[in-house]
Amino acid sequence: MLTRRQTLGAAALVAVPFVRHARAADxxxxxxxxxxxxxxxxxxxxxxxxxxxxxxxxxxxxxxxxxxxxxxxxxxxxxxxxxxxxxxxxxxxxxxxxxxxxxxxxxxxxxxxxxxxxxxxxxRTAPAPDAPATLDFAIASCQRYEVNHYAAWRHLATDGLDLVLFLGDYLYEYGAQPTNVRQVGLGRIRTLDDYRARYALYRSDPALQAAHAACPWILVWDDHEVDNDYAGLQGQDLDPAFPARRADAYQAYWEHQPFPKAARPSREGMRIFDRYRWGRLATIHALDDRQYRDPQACPRPGRGGSNTLPRRDCPGMLDPARSLLGAAQEAWLAQGWDLERPWNLLAQQTLMSPLSWRDPAGPDGPMVWTDGWDGYPAARQRLLDTVRERRVPGVVVLGGDVHAHYVADVHANPDDPRSPVLASEFCGTSISSHGWPQTRLDGIRGFHPHLKFARSDRRGAVRFRLDDRRLQADLLAVDDPARPDSAVGPLRRFVVEADRPGPQPA
Ligand SMILES: [Fe+2]
CATH class of the missing domain: 2.60.40.380 (Purple acid phosphatase-like, N-terminal)
Structure with missing residues (x-):
């Protein structure tokens, strides 16, 4: 028997020579x-x-x-x-x-x-704010369409989730490469119609459609929904037309995501940061680290965007006036930590824990990537100081962006691994976007004692089960990301106890 879709497809083929409105119904x-x-x-x-x-x-x-x-x-x-x-x-x-x-x-x-x-x-609706609750959820990010298939979404769509937290890079603005797994004709995105067409391409994927249809999502964006490494109103190539392009990208984002009408953007911007309660169990703070950030410190000459360099060569990086969230969002977060519920889930874009490309305790200090939290150390410290001073319970930092599974202790002073563990971090690997060879991470693991796990060579997501006593995290990995029907399985499990910050192997 033909499904409805097959029937429509056959009808459309037959209808080609007919007039436009006769075909429209098909x-x-x-x-x-x-x-x-x-x-x-x-x-x-x-x-x-x-x-x-x-x-x-x-x-x-x-x-x-x-x-x-x-x-x-x-x-x-x-x-x-x-x-x-x-x-x-x-x-x-x-x-x-x-x-x-x-x-x-x-x-x-x-x-x-x-x-x-x-x-x-x-x-589904969220539980009533005073009701006992559990939460099955996943974090996902970085789903570059053309480079791989979406087996991770196929898996998550049937995994009994209450909620998906999508943490950025829903689409990528790049043009196609001859080596792509999915051969699609893509130019680099320039216009509003380009952004719309790119969303339509991504949303044509049956696994992604199934994941959207399975449960509600809370989304935040990162850079690629607009352009690589942008910061506020500055694009990485310092194009004066960037603000107009950002406005087009934000418009297309709202058009294609389940945000309320009140969030519909003006040409000036779109507010996506927000707070969600899940019964008596948790508050989810969804952050925007792109729209309001100060530009990355010490870019390459004549450019904006990120750089990787020794921190000591870039004193401006330490300027306490610099912010990743912007002053208003920083204050909103500082005042809105939930002191009643056992868990505060920070749904944000990227790795918060330090990552240095040489031994940070060595004579030359850390070598860092300026686009992430490492590039905004004073802002990171302000956030963590508030968590410490207000004794915020159950802080779990959730992120994506860097195309690797990281599980980490978040220390009160990120530069001092002997300082108390204040929070737990799970940065999930990409759904499909390429990651670094594992050898790059293996070479720096030795001087990152706060990293409990670091794996860049696998694609996937992280699947969580939360109750008022513990968080269980299953790091998922796709066997063969080039295949839409690939198996997806657990790579490693960690737990966080509600009264003890820091992920423990399980
Ligand atoms: Fe990404």
């Missing part, structure tokens, strides 16, 4: 799937975007899209529904926001427009 309108995000105790955001044939936008200016949310997968008990206007100005995206839902339960949702119905997505 074009898949929900080809990018569905998604949900920003779960709250009484609601969440439901997302989709209507699609047109490639290079031929035949959609009306405004399309009414009906959404339904039910307590059951068969939609026997629809508890909320509505109509949203999908507008060309916003790439015919839909951001529906059901409200008044029950806390801590699962729901199913779907969309209808132009005589078609979308795939069904599964989503």
């Amino acid at each position: 074009v898949p309108r929900f080809a990018l799937g569905v998604a949900s995000g920003a779960p709250r105790p009484d609601g969440m955001v439901l997302w989709t975007r209507l699609t047109a044939p490639p290079g031929q936008d035949d959609l009306p200016e405004v399309v009414p899209v009906r959404w339904e949310l039910a307590r059951d997968e068969a939609f026997g008990q629809v508890v909320a529904s509505g109509v949203e206007a999908a507008e060309r100005t916003w790439a015919h995206s839909v951001h529906a926001e059901p409200a008044g839902l029950e806390p801590g339960r699962w729901y199913w949702y779907r969309f209808r427009a132009l005589g078609q119905v979308s795939a069904i997505g599964r989503t």
